[in-house]
Amino acid sequence: MASFTAQIRVTLKRGVLDPQGKAIEGALGSLGFEGVHQVRQGKTFDISLDASSKAKAEEELNAMCEKLLANTVIEDYAVTIE
Amino acid sequence: MQRTTIVQFPGSNRDRDMIAAITKISGNAPSLAWHTDTSLPDSDLVIIPGGFSHGDYLRSGAIAARAPVMKAVAEAAAKGVRVxxxxxxxxxxxxxxxxxxxxxxxxxxxxxxKEVKLSVANNKNPFTEGYGLDEVIRCPVAHHDGNYFADTETLTQIENNGQVAFRYAEGTNPNGSINDIAGIFNEAGNVLGMMPHPENLIEPAHGGIDGRRLFQGALNLLETETA
Structure with a gap:
């Protein structure tokens, strides 16, 4: 067993309206950040786990996303292992 | 006698309203199931009430959906039990x-x-047969995450299959829901999900009884009451 640290990034799929991102975009504009074209917000999860190999860790993390961390109807996810 | 089970999660808070509604409409108190239960009492109708299960952490309903009791709910739904x-x-x-x-x-x-207006988009289903097609009824809503979304393919499917049960009517869409969808059936028609709260409009003390017929339909009580 080895220990791994991973980061999972969950974002709304392209084409899915992101009202929170829109509100943040508006707030940035009102703070004077005029060059902002678009804001899309999402979530990150920092996960420490034990697994027999990096490949096994990646497999587990993908399963976590599919089963719980992301709602794949509306969200995409990306797994990065350090 | 129709048997109802109400499923409770940590953070459910409309379960009491649902118990009262079912008891008043059917004359029988419902059974209760806790989120850790792995089986349900024999039921003709299973209800998942409103609230903030597990604090709405992660996504609303996400953690509740993975609770042990939901496997039993899925099995009941697959057998045709109304949910x-x-x-x-x-x-x-x-x-x-x-x-x-x-x-x-x-x-x-x-x-x-607040209160919204709903139009009945499909009344060929036990849940909605007490209403006229396109009938507009009143119903309260109380939510933060009610903006229904489905990709184009799914949306076309549910529209073509008559799976839309209710739409927000008369410009009262409170949340941006796609196609004004307020409630949908599964493909088989025995599972109904809706954002508005029919259990809060079932007796004159609520200011109206527009929600009552939904439960009467679901419990096969329409004819007995109107006869």
Whole structure:
């Protein structure tokens, strides 16, 4: 067993309206950040786990996303292992 | 006698209203199931009530949808038992994959708590047969994540299959929901999820009884009451 640290990034799929991102975009504009074209917000999860190999860790993390961390109807996810 | 079971999660808060509604309409108190239960009492109708299960952490209904009791709910639904999810219950049913699509943050980002108008989009189903097609009824809503979304393919499917049960009517869409969808059936028609709260409009003391017929239909009580 080895220990791994991973980061999972969950974002709304392209084409899915992101009202929170829109509100943040508006707030940035009102703070004077005029060059902002678009804001899309999402979530990150920092996960420490034990697994027999990096490949096994990646497999587990993908399963976590599919089963719980992301709602794949509306969200995409990306797994990065350090 | 029709048997109803109401499923409770930590953070359910409309379960009491649902118990009162079922008891008053059917004359029988419902059974209760806790989120850790692995089986349900024999039921003709299973209800997932509103609230903020597990604090709405991660996504509304996401953690409740993975609770042990939901496996039993899915098995009951597969056998044709009627299942109703209201508000957080609707979110839970979509998260559990028992209904298509997802419920996202309201388009104006605010929690909405008010009365809306609903039009009945399909009344050829026990849940809605007490209403006329396109009949407009009143119903309260109270939610933060009621903005129904489904991809184009799924949306076309549910529209063509008559799976839309209710739409927000007369410009009262409170959350940006696609096609004004307020409630949908599964493909088989025995699972209904809806954001509005029919259990809060079932007796004159509520200011109206427009929600009553939904439960009468679901419990096969329409003829007995109108006869």
């Amino acid at each position: 109703l999810g209201v508000c957080n219950g609707f979110q839970t049913l979509t998260e559990a994959g028992l209904l298509p699509g997802a419920l996202m943050r309201n388009n104006r980002l605010t929690f909405v708590c």
